[in-house]
Amino acid sequence: GEKSEDGSTETEPFSLTLDFYPNPDHAGIYMAQKLGYFADAGLDVSIQTPSDPAAPIKLVAAGQTDLAISYEPEVLLAQEQGLDVVAVGALVDRPLTSLIWLKKSGIGGVADLRGKTIATAGIPYQDAYLKTILARAKLTPSDVKTVNVGYGLLPALVGGSADAMLGGFSNVEGVDLRLRGKDPVVTPVDKLGVPSYDELVLVAKGSRLGEDPEAIRLFLAGLARGTAAAIKSPDATAAALLEANSDLDPKLTRAELVATLPLLSKRGFMDEAKWKRFIAWMRENGLISAPIPISQVLSNAYLPGEIPE
Amino acid sequence: MRRWLPPALVLAALIGLWQVAASSGLLASVLGLEDFLVPSPAEIASSLWENRSLLAENAWVTLQEIVLGFLCGLAAGLGFALLLRLSGLLRRATYPLMVASQAVPILVIAPVLVVWFGYGIGPKLAVVALVCFFPIAVATADGLRSVDPETTKMMRTLDASRRQLLWRVEAPTSLPFAFSGARIAVAFAPIAAVFGEWVGADSGLGHLILQDNAQLETARVFAAATVLAVIAIALYGLLAFAERRIVTWR
Amino acid sequence: MRRWLPPALVLAALIGLWQVAASSGLLASVLGLEDFLVPSPAEIASSLWENRSLLAENAWVTLQEIVLGFLCGLAAGLGFALLLRLSGLLRRATYPLMVASQAVPILVIAPVLVVWFGYGIGPKLAVVALVCFFPIAVATADGLRSVDPETTKMMRTLDASRRQLLWRVEAPTSLPFAFSGARIAVAFAPIAAVFGEWVGADSGLGHLILQDNAQLETARVFAAATVLAVIAIALYGLLAFAERRIVTWR
Amino acid sequence: MRQDTKMPAEAKEFATAGASPANAAAPGAAVSIRGLGHSYDELAAIEGLDLEVPARGVLGLVGPSGCGKSTLLELVSGLQEPSAGEVEVGGALDPAERLARCAFMPQRDMLLPWLAAVDNAALALRNRGVRRGPARKEVERLFERFGLAGFERSRPAELSGGMRQRVAFLRTLVSGKPVLALDEPFASLDAITRAEMQGWLAGALAADPRTVILVTHDVEEALYLSDRVAVLSARPGRVVEELSAPAPRAADRDAAVTDPTFVAVRERAMEALHRGSR
Amino acid sequence: MRQDTKMPAEAKEFATAGASPANAAAPGAAVSIRGLGHSYDELAAIEGLDLEVPARGVLGLVGPSGCGKSTLLELVSGLQEPSAGEVEVGGALDPAERLARCAFMPQRDMLLPWLAAVDNAALALRNRGVRRGPARKEVERLFERFGLAGFERSRPAELSGGMRQRVAFLRTLVSGKPVLALDEPFASLDAITRAEMQGWLAGALAADPRTVILVTHDVEEALYLSDRVAVLSARPGRVVEELSAPAPRAADRDAAVTDPTFVAVRERAMEALHRGSR
Ligand SMILES: Nc1ncnc2c1ncn2[C@@H]1O[C@H](COP(=O)(O)OP(=O)(O)OP(=O)(O)O)[C@@H](O)[C@H]1O
Numbered sequence A: 001g002e003k004s005e006d007g008s009t010e011t012e013p014f015s016l017t018l019d020f021y022p023n024p025d026h027a028g029i030y031m032a033q034k035l036g037y038f039a040d041a042g043l044d045v046s047i048q049t050p051s052d053p054a055a056p057i058k059l060v061a062a063g064q065t066d067l068a069i070s071y072e073p074e075v076l077l078a079q080e081q082g083l084d085v086v087a088v089g090a091l092v093d094r095p096l097t098s099l100i101w102l103k104k105s106g107i108g109g110v111a112d113l114r115g116k117t118i119a120t121a122g123i124p125y126q127d128a129y130l131k132t133i134l135a136r137a138k139l140t141p142s143d144v145k146t147v148n149v150g151y152g153l154l155p156a157l158v159g160g161s162a163d164a165m166l167g168g169f170s171n172v173e174g175v176d177l178r179l180r181g182k183d184p185v186v187t188p189v190d191k192l193g194v195p196s197y198d199e200l201v202l203v204a205k206g207s208r209l210g211e212d213p214e215a216i217r218l219f220l221a222g223l224a225r226g227t228a229a230a231i232k233s234p235d236a237t238a239a240a241l242l243e244a245n246s247d248l249d250p251k252l253t254r255a256e257l258v259a260t261l262p263l264l265s266k267r268g269f270m271d272e273a274k275w276k277r278f279i280a281w282m283r284e285n286g287l288i289s290a291p292i293p294i295s296q297v298l299s300n301a302y303l304p305g306e307i308p309e
Numbered sequence B, C: 001m002r003r004w005l006p007p008a009l010v011l012a013a014l015i016g017l018w019q020v021a022a023s024s025g026l027l028a029s030v031l032g033l034e035d036f037l038v039p040s041p042a043e044i045a046s047s048l049w050e051n052r053s054l055l056a057e058n059a060w061v062t063l064q065e066i067v068l069g070f071l072c073g074l075a076a077g078l079g080f081a082l083l084l085r086l087s088g089l090l091r092r093a094t095y096p097l098m099v100a101s102q103a104v105p106i107l108v109i110a111p112v113l114v115v116w117f118g119y120g121i122g123p124k125l126a127v128v129a130l131v132c133f134f135p136i137a138v139a140t141a142d143g144l145r146s147v148d149p150e151t152t153k154m155m156r157t158l159d160a161s162r163r164q165l166l167w168r169v170e171a172p173t174s175l176p177f178a179f180s181g182a183r184i185a186v187a188f189a190p191i192a193a194v195f196g197e198w199v200g201a202d203s204g205l206g207h208l209i210l211q212d213n214a215q216l217e218t219a220r221v222f223a224a225a226t227v228l229a230v231i232a233i234a235l236y237g238l239l240a241f242a243e244r245r246i247v248t249w250r
Numbered sequence D, E: 001m002r003q004d005t006k007m008p009a010e011a012k013e014f015a016t017a018g019a020s021p022a023n024a025a026a027p028g029a030a031v032s033i034r035g036l037g038h039s040y041d042e043l044a045a046i047e048g049l050d051l052e053v054p055a056r057g058v059l060g061l062v063g064p065s066g067c068g069k070s071t072l073l074e075l076v077s078g079l080q081e082p083s084a085g086e087v088e089v090g091g092a093l094d095p096a097e098r099l100a101r102c103a104f105m106p107q108r109d110m111l112l113p114w115l116a117a118v119d120n121a122a123l124a125l126r127n128r129g130v131r132r133g134p135a136r137k138e139v140e141r142l143f144e145r146f147g148l149a150g151f152e153r154s155r156p157a158e159l160s161g162g163m164r165q166r167v168a169f170l171r172t173l174v175s176g177k178p179v180l181a182l183d184e185p186f187a188s189l190d191a192i193t194r195a196e197m198q199g200w201l202a203g204a205l206a207a208d209p210r211t212v213i214l215v216t217h218d219v220e221e222a223l224y225l226s227d228r229v230a231v232l233s234a235r236p237g238r239v240v241e242e243l244s245a246p247a248p249r250a251a252d253r254d255a256a257v258t259d260p261t262f263v264a265v266r267e268r269a270m271e272a273l274h275r276g277s278r
């Protein structure tokens, strides 16, 4: 977006589809939006919020949105399905998905899960996490009762119809439970034997990258600035989030934000070695069949060199 | 006035009981319903009051989706019923598809809806219309078929064309049926709008419910649901009133 | 035989067109439907075949939920309609609640359902029954009201008690209406079962759809949806057949 | 059964029906109508009617179309409440009690389309708690004499107008109530069938008398079947003239109706009807 | 309007209705019924019927209840197809053409409950494309003479049985078709009103002749209104005897029906009816 002589900026429309409803994971994005970093970069960013986390990656592949937030496992599955999608940056470069139970349940460790009920979001690769986690404690999936509760994870755990839940985020559900005085025990899956991966990544359509990568570059640069700003001033970030989403609960959001900011990837860099290890794990667990050439799934080429001020 | 008393009383009684049970911890102990699962009426009421502007905004969005979607569904349903009536072949040919269309989870076609209608009011209207269309079409079609054959003979011997038979006899006969269908449809419409919003939305009661559900904001979830219920009852009442005004010969 | 031909042909034609459009890339170019959004009939068919046993298992689970839930809803709906008929007070008092019950998103009461019924077939039945109950109750109630007052006079002068009037006149009169309602209900039942499974399940077509959707297994998602549609059509046809057998005087 | 076995066939048939509690309660109830008036909104259907029907008496009602005959029958049977005056049936003013004592045959047959002819005819018995089997037997015996043999299992839609009317007539009779309010029971019957039915009714009433109010358009019919005949004026219906029949329900109908006195009375009735029709 | 201005009032009223295309097409169509038979499943309703009605002629049909009169009218009007034999109306055998030439008045009035009396009566005109306003005017003029004045806007449920029947009769007449198939048009009218209507019909037919098939239970009515009267036997309906009326539609009705020859013919008809009723 080059400035025209009269000083007004020509901005190009740019659509971003979130992974799910707005939450502190998106702090950098809303900050950049609020502080006009995207506008400076000549982008007029519109933010879409789906309710089905599997939808965004399809929409990006369908060319319906310029950029979408998805999950590393989802990206790999998309590749397996032949979708033309590439991860161009990490929003959160480590697992947030956690195994959560309540202290009062008296569960000391994974081994105590034998015969217990575990609520999941009904996502196969997360069931695979559980398998790996249980295996490390010498348990098999048949030793526990898992039930797919879709959106009902928290109610299931808090309501006592499940003893533990897998699928909640440490920085969202985890914080939420703590805030409600349920003192939960929250363990991200990479602490339980699942190879680390980038929980939230930004994906673009491969062919699109070939044609004009510029907008993507500009966006990622703006996002990096936004993230930096967010980390610097949490309060302003909270304000930005709440302003943009009046239906967020202020108290909860602030708490989540505190827990989230340290987890945000500053530049969005993705570690190929880490991805390779995770791909291997996915194959071992039969989630993907063919090997996936790393160059196809991710590219750090569009990230800003150093974080611009 | 007297017509409103009984429902009001029953409602008051229920809410009262519920409140007592909740505050006396009975719900938790007996029914196992802790207040973050099912808030007490008092909590819901205060949430309704505190979030009145937020709820109002979102309710307005959803109400538009419901009303417009219902109208589309109504038009489609009535039109389809007439078509079915006029062509037995068409009837046999498309009826199964019509039924099938009701059995497809929105989740499955959600991306398609987005591709076609974007994130605007489009997909919500589509979902609401799809849901409302069916009961209206089925009920009206049944109504059109329910004409006494003797009456048809009478019309035929008076040189009625197919169209005249349809408009002068079959349509009036089917009106009460059509209203049944419409009332059923309008009661389902709010839910449909909620699902429509789950296709992708940044406002509306459905959006709010999902958001709050994720945050375990149970009181506000129930507040939103209450607003939905009120909308449904209001629209249903409106239709029932219209029916009494239009179907005067029964 | 001839009755099955038209729908079969239409269906075949549609599927054929769809396949052609898909394989010739028309869908993608014109409608923007890439095959990972909407797989081609061929893909769906092969997925149906490859996963036949998996689909069959889960379909069986869901079918049970649908049928049992529908039966509960039917019983409740008919019973409620009779009650409404017998007491005008009850009618005015509970009708609004009945309507409201349809406007509450399952998501909102899901935790309650789980607490009460656990993760077994219970919550699914509850959801299906809740959805089926309404159209049946409304349609039947309307039918019971639609008796010609002259007929009522005739029965009264023959010393009919309220119950006899209900069973000998009002019930038969309302049968066609009840069937309309039941057919509408049974078409909605599969969706209801799917949502019921989203409350919490480890098998069933709804569960399968949720999994495959997260897995981007679009072909199998559509395969499952197809099975749902077939179930709906089959049950609808069954009811229509029963109606022809029972309502012989029209 | 109250009747002894020596009575004629018609009687027996009729009698069984007669064995109803209502009937036992009030053996042949008298009907007295005092200052009766009824209006639908502004429209005055009948006005200041006074009529007396003794227990087991038969009153014929003739009057111009739309003068309120059907309305009157509904008022008597307790199906509507009068806007003025009162009706007493077997000593009861209360509409519910009147309803219990009167069997009203509406002008339109009102057969139930989903019931076979027999079951339509047996409705009253079924309502009284008689099981389907016996109830059907009960009425089927009469189908033969009513010229309906072979149509026991036919649905109303498969019957001719006159057949439907006969089923409706039968349905009313077997209710076995002390008072019969018949609204043009034979209007759609041809001369022969009609004469047969009249003869049958005459015989039945002879064996097991009832109080009957008979609305008919056929003055001759009224005069043959009734003890007294009231001629009503055009709306609002008032009594123009009341005549007593010369030979009520005489055994030889043809002879009776051609008898000069009968003809004379008929002329007077016609003349009154003329006067009443303004 | 084909009629000139010198004709009597009735005629004019009737005439407007007469100005229908169908009528213009076939001025007074003749009806001939050859070897006609009809069965419902096993049940033979009518068998081997042969009847001729000349154009503008009036045929009266009397016969025992259930002998197939209504069925016959439906067959003639092209509302049902015979299982044997053929019907020709105005030279047309094709049912659709017959339907276009015949106006059938069903035994039950079949008024539409949601339409006011006028609109029910005006149905035929409306179907023919006449706007509501003119159509209503058209029929309202006749409401007076039919004794329905003041009930133009009443719903059928607010009319008496006889009033309903008159509306249905009116509805059939104004269709202005060359052939009228009337199924007991006056069955629920009292003697006076009935005589009035008969007189009106006689006058109207005199001014603007039509081919009429008149089913009635009243032999006298049949003989007064018809040129010829066919007496049918009990089901399956066959022609027992055909008589020609002594004084069809005579100006002075009372005189005509009391005339000895008329009475004699009536006796013969009754006697034939007896024979036919087995
Ligand atoms: N339900 C009603 N609402 C309004 N008016 C009515 C109703 N029923 C009857 N009337 C009016 O009351 C008057 C008398 O009606 P009713 O049926 O008693 O006459 P009737 O003597 O039986 O006539 P008919 O011999 O033709 O049967 C008529 O003018 C009719 O229009």
Ligand SMILES: Nc1ncnc2c1ncn2[C@@H]1O[C@H](COP(=O)(O)OP(=O)(O)OP(=O)(O)O)[C@@H](O)[C@H]1O
Binding pocket: D157, D158, D159, D160, D161, D162, D163, D188, D190, E040, E043, E045, E064, E065, E066, E067, E068, E069, E070, E071, E072, E107, E235
């Ligand atoms: N739709 C039908 N289905 C079966 N049988 C029928 C049907 N309509 C008439 N019938 C039978 O055909 C015979 C003749 O019926 P129809 O109505 O023509 O007699 P009708 O001469 O008009 O008698 P009425 O004088 O009593 O009106 C009757 O025995 C009747 O049972």
Ligand SMILES: [Mg+2]
Binding pocket: D069, D070, D071, D107, D183, E160, E161, E162
């Ligand atoms: Mg009457």
Ligand SMILES: [Mg+2]
Binding pocket: D160, D161, D162, E069, E070, E071, E107, E183
């Ligand atoms: Mg007939």
